[in-house]
Amino acid sequence: MTQIILGIETSCDDTSVALLKKTSAKLDVLSHLKFGQEESLAKWGGVVPEIAARNHLEKMTPLLEACFEQSNIKPNDLDAIAVTTVPGLLGPLLTGVNAAKSLALLIKKPIIPVNHLYAHLEAIHMSEEVSYPYLGLLISGGHSVFFWVESSREFKVLGSTIDDAAGEAFDKGGKLLGLGYPAGHLVDAKAKRGDRNKFDFPIGLKASADSRLSYSGLKTSLRVFLEKNPSFLQDQNSQEFFDLCASYQSAISKALLLKTKYAFKQVENLGFNSKTTDLVIGGGVACNSMIREDFKNKYPQTKIVKPEFCTDNGAMIAHLGLLNIDHAHQYPECLAIDARGRFIQKVQNG
Known part of the structure; x- marks a missing residue:
């Protein structure tokens, strides 16, 4: 038919x-x-x-x-x-x-x-073979949510951000860095030329041992850093600026990786094997090259929506x-x- x-x-x-x-x-x-x-x-x-x-x-x-x-x-x-x-x-x-x-x-x-x-x-089904149920991570400009997905109509929220979404962290950080809007792809481009381990930025709710996310503290940390180091903004093509972008982006990715660990623990509590359960990532932020690479390396069962269907x-x-x-x-x-x-x-x- x-x-x-x-x-x-x-x-x-x-x-x-x-x-x-x-x-x-x-x-x-x-x-x-x-x-x-x-x-x-x-x-x-x-x-x-x-x-x-x-x-x-x-x-x-x-x-x-x-x-x-x-x-x-x-x-x-x-x-x-x-x-x-x-x-x-x-x-x-x-x-x-x-x-x-x-x-x-x-x-x-x-x-x-x-x-x-x-x-x-x-949208993952448009390009990948994925079976239900699966763990879904939606990361976009307005939402960052972990879902337990049992069918195309059954979505259970496991955890979400308590303040800013991942996309907001990119856009608000990009504004502080003097980049345009939306800033996600601009930060990503700069970060590709930088050292992600050069500067240390915090992970929100790091000790909470659950799948809630928080990015407002990360943005504040970047603002304080720039107030102390205003020279970093003088040249957006300098190595220190590339390193700053990479380090800030890395903190966003690390938070997602950490909270995914706890989301998988919730999956285990539901009686499913976290090693064999697919992880599906979608939303505009799923276009980010560092996040895509980090998740593929950390969780081999990761399936990411094709970039043309992410936004x-x-x-x-x-x-x-x-x-x-x-x-x-x-x-x-x-x-x-x-x-x-x-x-x-x-x-x-x-």
């Missing part, structure tokens, strides 16, 4: 749409388009929800038209529309949800609401929609779906 799904993702600043086709034999990405807001992010030093929502509204129709044209698919060929409904910025989310509902109204097809945090991890994207939304198509909201009831900004509280007991 052939199924064709449209995916729409507008949870933050990226507008992305994709068309996926699934047959009994394979999964094809027919079209995958994205509009970023890099100029706006650089200008304002971050995401401004109202501006992001207006940009989504402006770009949605042209992206959808190009997506259908590129794939030679007509809207009526769709089996369903998958759209991010949670979590994210409410204005941007509503833009995507309203686009999905408008299209559903025109073609009278069902909608599949998607939690884009789940989609980040489940917010319509393909992962369409993919999770395909996995959950049996739970689609049928027309016309689907026109009543809504968006929700929050998913979990940041504070989680391990």
